[in-house]
Amino acid sequence: MEKAIELKGVKKSYRLSKEVSVPALKGIDLSIDKGEYVAICGVSGSGKSTLLHIIGCLDKATEGEVIINGEDVSSLNNRKLSKIRCQEIGFVLQDFGLIPYRTVYENVEVPLLFAGVKRSKRKEMISAALKEVGIEDLTYRKVIKMSGGQKQRAAIARAIVNNASLILADEPTGQLDTDTKREMNELFRKLKESGKTVVVVTHDKELAGSADRVLFISDGKIL
Ligand SMILES: Nc1ncnc2c1ncn2[C@@H]1O[C@H](COP(=O)(O)OP(=O)(O)O)[C@@H](O)[C@H]1O
Ligand SMILES: [Mg+2]
Numbered sequence: 001m002e003k004a005i006e007l008k009g010v011k012k013s014y015r016l017s018k019e020v021s022v023p024a025l026k027g028i029d030l031s032i033d034k035g036e037y038v039a040i041c042g043v044s045g046s047g048k049s050t051l052l053h054i055i056g057c058l059d060k061a062t063e064g065e066v067i068i069n070g071e072d073v074s075s076l077n078n079r080k081l082s083k084i085r086c087q088e089i090g091f092v093l094q095d096f097g098l099i100p101y102r103t104v105y106e107n108v109e110v111p112l113l114f115a116g117v118k119r120s121k122r123k124e125m126i127s128a129a130l131k132e133v134g135i136e137d138l139t140y141r142k143v144i145k146m147s148g149g150q151k152q153r154a155a156i157a158r159a160i161v162n163n164a165s166l167i168l169a170d171e172p173t174g175q176l177d178t179d180t181k182r183e184m185n186e187l188f189r190k191l192k193e194s195g196k197t198v199v200v201v202t203h204d205k206e207l208a209g210s211a212d213r214v215l216f217i218s219d220g221k222i223l
Helices: 048-055 078-088 104-114 119-133 148-160 178-193 205-209
Strands: 003-015 021-033 037-041 063-068 089-092 166-170 197-201 213-218
Touching (some): 021 048, 021 197, 037 205, 078 089, 104 148, 148 166, 148 178
Parallel strands (some): 037 197, 089 166, 166 197
């Protein structure tokens, strides 16, 4: 089986001052197959977001190896990292990360603008992504006028619009009601069925339960 993600001895410390640094990850070894759907669980402060940010090339490990779709990204410069983020990774951020006074269309368009995709092609890709998450009727709605579940769908549309092979989500159901959680659950399952690798950080037992595998992280280590 081809690997989507491999981490070897990954450590991450946040430097607060010259003398003080906070160890957030204390030696993570991890291997996730292409097309696998993995949930990562752990209490607040255990290092889940840090781990997801390193997998998503949003942040760099202090030590260790990070291999994404066969490429060692540990030593790449920021320009190359951002290229990988653009082409291969879709991120669903903890607080959606949408621009509130813009339309769904404009929000989902952002990664395509970064990737330099032409206008007509952008339109096509945005329409396909919105259809996939079931909010094509909200294309020109401003984010500020949408419900939590609708915003979450828009955030997922933005994550998948560039046809990323790897979808990473940080507590995607944290602020949603039970019915909407269930819909998100199905949506992540559907992304997995369509061949994507999905990694979700969650407290939600039901969401974790629908993953192929659940990893537990505690105090910067995988249990
Ligand atoms: N930017 C940062 N600067 C300093 N410490 C941080 C930063 N981000 C996270 N931490 C610390 O790293 C640890 C892990 O945090 P985090 O990965 O956000 O955990 P989780 O997502 O599981 O709540 C915590 O002790 C947290 O306080
Ligand atoms: Mg977090």
